Amino acid sequence: MEVLLQRPWLPVSINGVQLLSKSCFGETEYHILLTDMKCVWEERMESADIEKRAQELNRRLRAPVKAFFSHLSEVVRPALTGSGGGTNISVTQEDGNINMKLKSELAGLPFYWEFHCTPAPVTVVCSQLVRPLLAMSFLLQRQVEQLGGLLGRKDAEIQDYRENGATLSRERLQTEVFEERTYRENFMSKALPLLVSDQSDSLQFDGGLQQLYSAVVSHGNSRKRKLSEEPSVEEMPADEPDITYSLGGSKVDSGAAEEVQLEAAGAKMADRATEKKSLSSAPAERPSAKPKKKKVGLFR
């Protein structure tokens, strides 16, 4: 979750469906978040689940996850990062979930995969969208106030020049005195109708906001890391019960973060050692009743 929080929300078009996406592909794990701003879906899959689903969808597949996961990542990642692809992925909605079905080719045979994304827990929606968006709004509102103040100072400077008899060489350079309230009312009357013409809310999450999102979430994370190294007084349980701090999903989040160790270097080393062996023989826990056939790459 920690890793995913740092990722930007990328606008993607998967087979014509406009969504925002965040994803994280590890060695043999992935975590996906999708939103159309009306709901947020996620799927988090680890090695064992991926292997199980791959075998259900590809009956003849007997390879361990590592053997086909890099292929899956390669095919899917462009679609989930908005850098192309996705035409071979079909998107359907069932019972409030989003399913993405993929058909590709691996070792000369068809390879099927399905993502089953279900509505994300509210705590995830809060940490990935609500809190960053509120912090962004807060910072932007402060900027608007500051810039209004700066405009006031410019006007004072201009007024002083004028009162001392200065004139403009080009009249078109003259500006109106900035009046914050008038400006805001005028802005809102023009800008609110623009929200209507945006068919997809997600299109509002554009370049400038993406940058700000990144700044806010990286800052929040560096703060969290710092706090976990040397807990500050504010975060320590005090004599007065600070129920607000213990409420909600913060504990859920940190627990979940421990579960997903997508870049675990140790696992990388261990897996590599067993990879070759697993590739060429069926796993011991799934003995085949049929007589052994000639191996076809990853499939049997």
Add this chain to the structure above:
Amino acid sequence: MEVLLQRPWLPVSINGVQLLSKSCFGETEYHILLTDMKCVWEERMESADIEKRAQELNRRLRAPVKAFFSHLSEVVRPALTGSGGGTNISVTQEDGNINMKLKSELAGLPFYWEFHCTPAPVTVVCSQLVRPLLAMSFLLQRQVEQLGGLLGRKDAEIQDYRENGATLSRERLQTEVFEERTYRENFMSKALPLLVSDQSDSLQFDGGLQQLYSAVVSHGNSRKRKLSEEPSVEEMPADEPDITYSLGGSKVDSGAAEEVQLEAAGAKMADRATEKKSLSSAPAERPSAKPKKKKVGLFR
């Protein structure tokens, strides 16, 4: 849900717990949303559920909902709108839910009530927080851009005065040339640490943002009403499947809005006719085995 969307998120302190709250109390129904920005909880109760819980919590209570609901609203509303009270409400968290227990006095006897708020559906969090906050960020970002542009024009005017030999009578009025990138970097380096000192994220949802929230949600609603009266081309199902539009919670929302009719004038009239009768006699469907005692107001 429609009614609740229009309400602002109010900062409340219920027995020392800092939350943002939205609530809607009807004749014999209520709908509450609470958030600490780490999770969002809700409870929606209608007449029959309220009557059942009231009788479970107050064994001797035999009054219909209308008879005690106005008392409940009066006691609870100040706490849920941040206008005082809340000291007689205890807040606890259990299994990710928030319970608020209230003890007050009604007709000379103790009256107990409990709110059982559970995590809200993701679609509710999206409509009540994510979409408005994104629209707000979008609008504020546009304002920052526009104000930056205005500052550039002020600088051009000032430069023209200066080039024509104008000088300031008071040197302190002189401003630096506005440079958007420098300003933003400077602002972020100073403002991001301020986010740290805010112990509660919800404190960021201050006056200016509240106003903007109201503008955005009222606008979204008037737009929705208009569309349902005369559907525009963009919202109609076209030949090309517009899956994005049909995805997510929009349908859930409109369905839920129909369920909650908090200000139904018809119900008001009908209930008033039966009120007196119900108040003075135990309901027929709950015959008492005990010998009848003298009635104590709303209780028996």
